Amino acid sequence: MKIRFVFILMLGISTINSKAQVVSKEIMVQKIFSVFHDKDEAGYIRLFPDAAGTRYFLMEILKRQSGVDTTNPAFTDLFNEITDSSLKEEYLVDFHRYLKKGEKNGVDWSKTVFVSYAADSVMSTNPEIPFPELSGKIYFKSGGVDYFMNFREVLWFKDKGWVGMDISRVDKKENEGKVPDDENEDLMN
Numbered sequence: 001m002k003i004r005f006v007f008i009l010m011l012g013i014s015t016i017n018s019k020a021q022v023v024s025k026e027i028m029v030q031k032i033f034s035v036f037h038d039k040d041e042a043g044y045i046r047l048f049p050d051a052a053g054t055r056y057f058l059m060e061i062l063k064r065q066s067g068v069d070t071t072n073p074a075f076t077d078l079f080n081e082i083t084d085s086s087l088k089e090e091y092l093v094d095f096h097r098y099l100k101k102g103e104k105n106g107v108d109w110s111k112t113v114f115v116s117y118a119a120d121s122v123m124s125t126n127p128e129i130p131f132p133e134l135s136g137k138i139y140f141k142s143g144g145v146d147y148f149m150n151f152r153e154v155l156w157f158k159d160k161g162w163v164g165m166d167i168s169r170v171d172k173k174e175n176e177g178k179v180p181d182d183e184n185e186d187l188m189n
Contacts (some may be wrong), residue, residue: 022047025134028162029117032151033138036099037112044095048164051084058082094166102149102170107142115139115146121156132156139173146173 022028035043049057062068062075069075102109119136135152153166169180 022162025119025121025162026117028134028154029119029136029138029151030114032154032165033112033114033117033140033149035095036102036109036149037114039099039109041092041095045088045091048087048091051082051087054082054087055079098167098170101167102142102147105147105171106145107147107170109142112140112142112147115141124155134162137176147171148173148176 022031031043031047034040035047058079059070062070099109117136117138119134121132121134124131124133132155133152134154134156136150138149138151140147140149148169148171149167150169151165151167153164154162155164156162171180
């Protein structure tokens with residue numbers, strides 16, 4: 001639970017790390033697709049904020065909550081656990097999990113071709129992270145078969161750019177309206 005909370009908070013820090021700044025949703029969607037097509041671990045990591053940005057954003061979120069004492073040693077310990085290497089490790093676990101989601105359904109990532117996307121940005125429904133959130137679908141082909149990838153939790157912070165993401169589903173387009181066999185695909189390894 002603690003890791004998931006920190007991960008969601010990290011998504012909102014996009015503007016702290018200038019490398020992660022993407023101001024156009026079209027460019028962000030293209031970057032998401034490209035990191036998977038190229039199996040680009042370094043590119044994937046650059047979609048997220050670094051440790052300093054994550055700690056800054058976490059502090060900003062905690063300051064907004066009434067009754068939270070940010071000088072509490074528990075917060076200091078939590079902040080000390082947030083390092084570039086620990087974030088990289090978490091990001092790569094997710095990246096490989098997402099790659100496997102597609103491969104399980106027949107995607108050969110190196111042979112994918114971008115087709116189109118549909119995306120909307122709305123205010124996050126999470127009151128602790130009051131930022132616009134981009135979510136949608138990327139449509140692509142692999143081996144002549146049409147696929148889609150659901151993405152969400154791409155956050156906009158302080159008008160400086162989009163950052164982060166979560167891939168909730170990679171499947172054949174013919175299955176787009178169907179509930180996947182694995183109803184809780186997010187837990188898939």
